[in-house]
Amino acid sequence: MISLELARRLAHDAGVLWEPATGDRFVIDTANLADEVFWISNLTIEPQHFADQTVLGFNGTTEWALDSVSLDQSLWLPREDQLRALLGDRLESLRRVGDGWQVTYAAGDGTRHTLTDSDVECAYARALLTL
Structure with a gap:
């Protein structure tokens, strides 16, 4: 969560x-x-x-x-599906990496970013905060 x-x-x-x-x-x-x-x-x-x-x-x-x-x-406290919806088309991928989740997304300027967090909802939220 x-x-x-x-x-x-x-x-x-x-x-x-x-x-x-x-x-x-x-x-x-x-x-x-x-x-x-x-x-x-x-x-x-x-x-x-x-x-x-x-x-x-x-x-x-x-x-x-x-x-x-x-x-x-x-x-x-948004759920995983709600956070994905907020990222929309900017979300490129989610994958499991070790004990965490890696989110790759596109910023408004076209650059790609990758964040990793132990909680998938927190990873999505961190991605949203950088946009």
Whole structure:
């Protein structure tokens, strides 16, 4: 799973926007809850739209004293397929190298770059951060 540090950098430094959808993972980015990973599901947590704001509504979760949390309090933890989609046509290859994953991708100027990380989602995220 992508690290919180990389997820924060994607959101804040790279400006990656999140459109919450069923199956997405996220944390509530506060010291007390950052270790708790949540998944959006039509049964328990769902995006709710009010005027120009989206909040994540917690439905029937008695173990949490939460009704909803705003997107600016949440940190999206994109999955491998979502990170691949964000790289789009720039992604050239992914291959296993020893204990890690090697991602080769093209930059906007046509140069090729290769990054290696022990976690495939982190490798994709690092590639996105260089674009």
